[in-house]
Structure formats: C-alpha cells, structure tokens
Amino acid sequence: MTPEPDISIRIFSEPQLLAGVRALVEVVGTGMGFAEKNRCLMSLAIDEALSNIIRHGYDSRRDGLIWIHIWRVNEPRGLRFVIEDLARTVDPAKIKGRHLDDIRPGGLGVHIIKETMNEAEWEIRKDGGMRLTMSKRLSDEERQSLEPNARGTTNP
C-alpha cells in the first residue's frame, strides 16, 4: 500500500500560484540534498507540468483543481511527485516533447519534464482527469555529498 504523501496541496488553475509551488519544490529539494542546478530543473519540470494542465487541460480557466503530492524517498534517495487534475484527458501515448531540431517556440514543456526527471508517466484517472507521476533521484555526487549525514535525516 502506497504510504500517504509527505506533502499534499491543492491549487486552483491560476498561473500566479505556480511560483509558490516552485518555491515549495525547491525547499523540499534542498532538504533532500539536491544540488542547486537540479533543484532548479526539478522545479521547472513541475512548473511545466502544472502549466500544461492549466493551458491545455483547463483551457486557461482559473477555476480548475490541481492536486500536488510529494513523497520523500529514502532508497534510492529522491523525491516522487504525483500531480492530478480533473481536466480534459489526453491519450498518454500522444504526449510527446517537441523534436528539438525543429526550432519553434512551442512544445518545450514535455521535453523539459522528460529530460529532467528520472521517470515521468502520464495516465488517465478512472474518476476523470489525468495523473502524472514523476520521480527524481539524487545523483551519485549529490549522494556522496550527503554521506556523513545520509542515514535518517533530510539535511544536506
């Protein structure tokens, strides 16, 4: 049985709220020992996931609901994210990043998510909407930098 998330929040589909979620991801990432660059990329990936839901799932409406759940994982050490919504569903097989040889502005969000996260999987929820499950593990360097404090703590 999946344990309860360490953090669960619910936001409305308002772009102005995303800065707060980014800040939360960065703080949690710092606690887990992620280096600054990976924290930035992780919060960017979460931001992209939420932006896609707002723009494409809810058609930029501001009254849609989005849930963000975060688990701290000890082995392998990292973070797991699940983002759920009640927005328009998409066939997960059709969610693809843009081919980067094609220099156009759009379609970057999915690419950012797939490049940043170790795992990213979209699925249609049986109660409606979509679920995106992502995880990011500490790199070898990040784990090594935690070695003296690794067991049972969340401080780098």
Add this chain to the structure above:
Amino acid sequence: MTTLAALSACAPSATEGGFSNPAPGARIYAIEDAVKFNRRDQIPRIVECLLSDDELLRYMAIGALQRMTGQDLGYQFDDVEPLRYAAYERWRMWTIEQHLAPPEQAYASTIYPPVRERPSW
C-alpha cells in the same frame, strides 16, 4: 507651399487613426493603447488583427489578447494560414460569447474585407 502643406495634411500620421488606419504600424499603436488602458471594448478589433498579412501585427495582437484575457485559444502568429484562420474563428466566437461583439454585426469588415466565404449564422 500651400499645395505641399495640403498634401502632407492628407496623409495620416503613423500613430493616428488607430484601427481605422490601414497601416499595420498604426494598428500596433492602437493595440498598445488598448492594452495600456485595458480597453476591453477594443478586443474585437484586436481579434481582427489576427488575420493580418503583417506578421508583426499578428504577433502584437496575440500578445495583447493574452494579456487582456489570459488565453490564446491556440493561435500562433506564425502558423500556416488555415490554422491561424481556425484560431481566429475561435476568438470570434469567444468575443460573441463574452458579449464583446454582437453576433449579427461581428466582424462586418471594419478592418479587413472578407477573404473567403464565412459560414452564415
């Protein structure tokens, strides 16, 4: 001298005339003003600019619409014409739904003459 003065008085300045001025530059000024003063009544005129042949005007128009409404309805200024037209139609419907334009008179070629036959309502 008098003739020259009269001739120069005929040509509208680049910033005058707003949306009625055929020059894309003038319409860009008009869009800037509409955004600055949040003139939502001008949204239908800005939507019309999405059909322009001038790419910069289209770029400005969709940016303005995003700022004023928070959405783009899938319009990309550099898309091929059929996709731009389809997105323009979505915008047109949106302005009618938002009561920014009356259905019967919406887009009665105030800026652009019809480029193709539009479905009758």
Add this chain to the structure above:
Amino acid sequence: MNKDLVVERRSEGAAVVLTPQSDIDMARAPAMRTAVAAVIRDRPPTLVLDLSKVIYVDSSGIATLVEALQISLKNNVRLVLVGINPRVQSAFEITKLVGMFNISDSVAKAAG
C-alpha cells in the same frame, strides 16, 4: 488581480534595451511579447534584452524569447541577450536553445 510584467525600455546609442523587471513565466510572457513587438515596430538596428532581473523562466518565457528572435530576424533587427543567470542558462541548456541566441557580457557591448 494579475500582476503584469513591467518591462523597462531605454535607448543605448542606436540600440533599444528592454529590461524585464521580474521573471518571465506563463503569466508574464504576454507582457514581454507586446513589449518586444512595440520595439520591433520601430526597427532599431539592435534590440538588447537585459535579463539581469530575470531569475526564472519557464517554457512560456523561453518560447517568448524564441519568438522574439524569430520576429527580430524577419524584421532585420539584431537581437542580443545579456545578464543571463545560471538558472536561466540551465533552462536554455535543457531545451538545447543556447546556441540560437547572440549572448553578450554587457549591455554596452551588445549595443555597440
């Protein structure tokens, strides 16, 4: 009430410098777009985007910068970016767009 992006505009010689005063994200990207369009309309030889006050860009922000590059090229305006911080640099790197842009160390060099 939506907090719009403030973009300061000034001249540096013949160049125009736009300085967004905060992040360029999904909420604020449209303001960047209209600011760029207003400059391109006047067709200066160079448009400098000073990103020194931009701590964060998301894909909307990056898309806006790519569009700015496209519209500049089409209107014979040279676009240069300055003041890119490591976070913004990371976003460019992961989207493999770093090589697309002219990047300079300073506004003065970019405008010169």
